[in-house]
Each structure stands twice: as C-alpha cells, then as structure tokens.
Amino acid sequence: MNMSKIMTAKEAVSKFIADGMTIAIGSFFHTIAYDITHEIIRQGKKHLTICAPSFNEHADQMIGAGCIDRIESSYVWMEVFGPLYCFRRAMEKGIPHKIEMEDYTNFTMMARLLAGALGLPYVPVNSMKGSDMMKYSSWKGENKVKLLKDPFGSGIEHALVPALKPDIGYIHAQRSDEEGNFQMWGILGDAPFSMRACKQVIVSVEEIVSRDVIGRDPNRTVLPGYKVAAVVESPFGSHPKNCQGYYGVDRDFISKYIQESRTEEGWKKFMDEWVYGVEDRTEYLKKYIDTFGMKKFMSLKAKDMSSGSVNYGF
Amino acid sequence: MTDKYNDFTLQELMAVAAAREIKDGEKVIIGTGLPLLGAFLAQKTHAPNMMAIYESGAIDCKPMVTPFSVADAVLVPGAAMQGGLIEGLGIVHNGELDVGFLGGAQIDKYGNLNAHVIGDYYKPEVRFAGSGGSNDIGSGCKRTIVMMLHQKKRFPEKVDFVTTPGYLGGGRQREKMGFPGGGPSVVVSTLGILRFHRDTKEMYLESYHPGVTIEQIKANTGWDLLVADNVKETERPSSELIRILREELDPTGVFLKKK
Numbered sequence: 282m283n284m285s286k287i288m289t290a291k292e293a294v295s296k297f298i299a300d301g302m303t304i305a306i307g308s309f310f311h312t313i314a315y316d317i318t319h320e321i322i323r324q325g326k327k328h329l330t331i332c333a334p335s336f337n338e339h340a341d342q343m344i345g346a347g348c349i350d351r352i353e354s355s356y357v358w359m360e361v362f363g364p365l366y367c368f369r370r371a372m373e374k375g376i377p378h379k380i381e382m383e384d385y386t387n388f389t390m391m392a393r394l395l396a397g398a399l400g401l402p403y404v405p406v407n408s409m410k411g412s413d414m415m416k417y418s419s420w421k422g423e424n425k426v427k428l429l430k431d432p433f434g435s436g437i438e439h440a441l442v443p444a445l446k447p448d449i450g451y452i453h454a455q456r457s458d459e460e461g462n463f464q465m466w467g468i469l470g471d472a473p474f475s476m477r478a479c480k481q482v483i484v485s486v487e488e489i490v491s492r493d494v495i496g497r498d499p500n501r502t503v504l505p506g507y508k509v510a511a512v513v514e515s516p517f518g519s520h521p522k523n524c525q526g527y528y529g530v531d532r533d534f535i536s537k538y539i540q541e542s543r544t545e546e547g548w549k550k551f552m553d554e555w556v557y558g559v560e561d562r563t564e565y566l567k568k569y570i571d572t573f574g575m576k577k578f579m580s581l582k583a584k585d586m587s588s589g590s591v592n593y594g595f
Numbered sequence: 596m597t598d599k600y601n602d603f604t605l606q607e608l609m610a611v612a613a614a615r616e617i618k619d620g621e622k623v624i625i626g627t628g629l630p631l632l633g634a635f636l637a638q639k640t641h642a643p644n645m646m647a648i649y650e651s652g653a654i655d656c657k658p659m660v661t662p663f664s665v666a667d668a669v670l671v672p673g674a675a676m677q678g679g680l681i682e683g684l685g686i687v688h689n690g691e692l693d694v695g696f697l698g699g700a701q702i703d704k705y706g707n708l709n710a711h712v713i714g715d716y717y718k719p720e721v722r723f724a725g726s727g728g729s730n731d732i733g734s735g736c737k738r739t740i741v742m743m744l745h746q747k748k749r750f751p752e753k754v755d756f757v758t759t760p761g762y763l764g765g766g767r768q769r770e771k772m773g774f775p776g777g778g779p780s781v782v783v784s785t786l787g788i789l790r791f792h793r794d795t796k797e798m799y800l801e802s803y804h805p806g807v808t809i810e811q812i813k814a815n816t817g818w819d820l821l822v823a824d825n826v827k828e829t830e831r832p833s834s835e836l837i838r839i840l841r842e843e844l845d846p847t848g849v850f851l852k853k854k
Contacts, residue, residue, distance in 0.1 A: 372722035
C-alpha cells in the first residue's frame with residue numbers, strides 16, 4: 282500500500298477534528314504539536330474534551346480560546362515556569378466559560394491509555410487509593426474510578442481505572458513516511474500508548490522521509506501508519522517546546538507567554554499576535570525570526586549528538 | 596579565614612539537607628528545583644552510585660549540565676535508558692524506587708499533601724496543577740522527601756484535598772492500605788526539618804534552621820506541633836558543599852536565585 286496522507290495542518294484539522302470530540306494530545310513537555318493546537322484554535326473548534334497525563338501551555342491556549350469543555354488529566358501547569366492563567370481563570374472564575382476536570386495521576390492516565398491501546402476495559406493500579414481523587418468526580422460519577430479487593434487473594438484493595446479510547450489523537454514527532462509510519466526518539470512521554478489508544482491519529486513531523494528510511498530502523502516506530510489519518514510536515518512544529526535532535530526548548534518564549542497571559546487582555550494580545558494573526562506555521566516562524574532575530578532562532582537548533590547505528594542484518 | 600563559601604542561603608541549606616537524606620546506591624526519582632540540586636549534590640559527594648530517574652522516562656541520567664525540567668533534553672544523552680512515562684513511573688508503581696521527592700500547596704499533621712485546590716473542589720478559591728506524578732511517587736516509593744514553604748496556611752491540621760496520602764489519619768492507617776511505598780520520611784521546610792513519629796505518624800520538629808526559633812516554627816504551623824526532646828539547630832552546610840552547589844550544579848544561578 283502506498284497512499285500518501287500528507288496534507289497541511291489546516292486540511293488535517295478541518296477534515297478530522299470535529300466539535301465535541303475527545304482528543305488525546307500526545308507527548309510530555311517535548312514534541313507537543315503546537316502547530317496542530319494553533320490550527321484547532323484558529324478554526325474555532327468547540328466543546329472538546331482533551332486528555333493526556335500532563336498538559337502545558339498548549340492546553341491553556343485552547344482553554345482561553347474557548348475550545349475546551351472538559352479535561353481528563355493529572356496536571357495542567359508549566360512546571361518551574363509557573364501556573365497557567367487561562368486554566369486557573371476557567372477553573373476558579375468560569376472565564377471564558379466554566380470547564381470541568383476529571384483528576385487522575387500521571388501514571389493512572391498512562392494506565393488508562395495502555396488499557397485503551399490493548400483493548401482492556403479497565404486496569405487496577407496502586408495509585409489513587411486513599412486520596413480525595415477517589416471521592417470527587419466532575420462528570421464521570423461512579424465511573425471515574427472504583428475500588429476492588431484483589432480477587433486473587435492478596436487482601437489488598439486496588440483502584441480500577443477505566444480504559445481511555447479517544448476519538449482522535451495528535452502528536453509531533455521527528456519523522457514519518459507519507460503513510461504515517463512515524464518515529465520518535467528522546468523523551469517519549471505518553472507515547473506510544475497515548476496514540477495507540479486513539480481511533481485515529483494526526484502526526485506533525487520535522488521531516489517526511491521515505492518508507493525505506495523508516496524500514497532501516499523499525500524499532501523506533503511509535504505507531505504503524507494504518508492508524509494515522511494525516512501526516513503534516515511542520516519544521517519547528519513543537520516550538521516553544523523542544524524536539525530532540527532538532528531544537529531545544531525556548532524558555533524565553535514560554536516565560537513570555539506565562540507573563541503576558543496573567544491578564545485576559547495580555548493573553549488576547551499574545552494570541553492575536555502569535556496564533557490568530559498568523560496563517561500557519563511558516564508565517565509563525567517568519568514572525569519569530571522577524572521579532573527575535575535569526576541569531577536567537579539559530580540558537581535553538583540542536584547540537585549534533587548522533588547515535589551509532591545498529592546492525593539489523595540477518 | 597575568609598572563605599566566600601562560608602555563607603549560605605536558605606535554599607542552599609535546604610538543598611544540602613535534602614542531599615543528606617539520600618544514601619549511596621539508592622534509586623531516586625527527582626523533580627525540578629531544589630530536589631534536583633539536592634539529589635545531584637548527593638551524587639557528587641557521598642552517593643556517587645545514586646541512580647537518578649525522571650518520570651519522563653529518563654533512567655540513570657548523567658546529564659552534562661544541570662537539567663531545568665523533568666523532561667529536559669539534556670537528560671537524554673548519556674542516560675542508561677530513555678523511555679516514556681510508562682517506563683519512568685512504571686518502576687515507581689512497582690515499588691522499585693527507594694526515594695521520591697514531593698512538594699505541594701499544603702501538608703498536614705500526618706504528611707498528607709494537597710496539590711489540587713484551596714477551598715471547595717468544585718468551586719476552588721485557588722486551583723493548582725493537580726497530582727502529576729505526585730500521588731504515584733507517594734504511593735510507590737519506599738520513602739519520600741517532602742520540601743515545603745513553611746507557612747501557617749500551608750501547614751494546616753488537615754489539608755483541603757488529599758492529593759497524595761502521607762499517613763492518612765495516622766497510626767497504622769497507611770500500612771493497612773497496602774501501598775508498595777512507605778510514606779514520607781522527612782519534611783525539609785523553609786524553617787526546619789520535621790519527621791514523623793514512629794507509632795502515631797504525627798509530624799514533629801527535629802531541627803530548626805539557623806536564625807529560626809522553635810516558637811516561630813510553632814506559630815507557622817496550623818496545629819500544636821510536637822518538638823523532639825533533643826531538638827537542635829539544623830546542621831550547617833560545609834563550605835565545600837556550598838562551592839559544589841554554586842560552581843558546579845548551578846553556575847548561572849537558575850535555581851539558587853542570586854541576590
């Protein structure tokens with residue numbers, strides 16, 4: 282089969298992401314698809330449920346833009362950089378509208394995705410029991426988590442968490458072929474299971490390579506292409522987050538977002554400039570270089586620390 | 596003798612106190628900020644065989660520069676293994692790790708931590724990040740080291756929301772739950788070092804930081820804090836440890852904000 286799935290972010294989002302969907306946004310602080318996220322915001326998608334073990338500013342931007350109704354996650358924050366203000370405004374004050382969060386833990390979100398990827402209805406975990414996450418549910422009620430005494434006789438009670446099978450997932454990766462066999466390296470985060478749990482996947486990549494390049498190192502493939510609906514070529518698609526081997530994290534830009542989003546007005550100004558005011562990732566990058574200079578842009582580029590290759594011979 | 600490392604800041608004292616909690620050869624899951632400096636300080640001094648693990652799936656990291664984040668790209672080259680969350684937290688969940696670092700918005704008398712909300716869960720006055728890996732680390736690691744800003748509102752008798760169980764209601768309550776991990780062993784706060792009573796599991800003051808009084812600590816704690824009979828001043832860091840922190844681990848002052 283040789284069927285090209287290459288398209289623009291604009292085409293992929295308009296074709297495959299519908300209002301009201303449950304969407305897994307893949308990766309963990311690394312290779313997060315900001316290109317797809319920004320396109321969802323520009324196309325004004327509504328009533329989405331987003332899920333991932335942990336979320337950063339990409340979720341915050343979608344919340345501020347009014348795309349999100351519900352979040353299934355363990356974490357919405359930006360680590361040492363500080364809080365995410367749209368998330369806090371929505372949770373504390375209902376701005377721009379009230380959102381709900383179903384709170385799990387990082388590992389239990391992974392366990393739910395693993396169950397989703399393997400076709401298991403639920404999975405027992407050692408986490409969560411004894412915590413107030415067992416007592417409070419936002420919309421799942423009794424189906425958020427249950428306690429079950431080990432039927433195999435250990436005498437221990439475990440929390441059972443339900444499988445998560447999102448309608449669609451999207452993620453950024455280093456490379457893919459045109460069929461969507463995509464490869465990642467560095468911090469895999471919630472991949473591969475977050476994407477394997479989804480019914481279909483949009484992947485944005487630094488480079489599109491031939492099927493032959495993928496086949497020379499198949500252990501690195503995250504997901505076979507048959508589950509991939511669209512492949513988007515998007516250099517720096519994860520900016521301001523990093524992409525191992527391509528570019529580093531842009532701490533100044535993350536701090537800028539967090540500073541400016543402290544007020545609704547500041548947030549709107551940032552978004553008008555960097556999301557609504559640009560047509561696509563190419564324009565975004567051009568704007569970045571125009572604003573901060575080529576020297577700053579080049580300083581983000583990764584050093585060469587290539588691995589040795591292995592022999593797949595037989 | 597004039598030594599520019601004789602002086603130390605509160606943050607440096609806390610990083611050194613955290614480092615002292617780690618034994619050589621232990622497997623430690625590390626967060627960012629002070630825990631990270633504490634753990635790497637231990638590795639550079641008395642615990643060269645400590646294994647540094649991050650929830651992002653970086654295992655046995657030997658970073659060339661101090662990482663800024665639990666998912667920093669510098670963790671990857673040189674690691675013994677790089678996976679994802681299922682690898683990083685899977686070994687925590689399986690009870691294989693010795694030490695985990697925790698923090699939060701509140702901690703109570705029995706070491707329960709809150710990282711979710713101040714006020715009502717459904718109508719929070721302040722909403723925080725949520726558990727992230729905190730609950731997993733608290734449930735799975737053999738022991739945990741908690742680092743806290745010591746203020747009355749952050750040390751209530753009972754937390755507003757239990758994100759990560761400590762000893763729950765005290766006594767044997769935690770033990771009965773059958774967690775793989777054993778619970779918090781120490782709280783390194785901005786005012787002192789606190790531990791948990793062997794039987795009741797109630798938090799008590801072990802030592803007060805230089806310049807801090809016991810009265811001050813009690814006034815900043817939301818219940819009648821127990822004080823050890825042999826309470827003493829927290830051991831001051833040696834100038835060599837301060838030198839390593841400043842010159843080797845945080846030369847640009849990212850974590851130990853330079854005044």
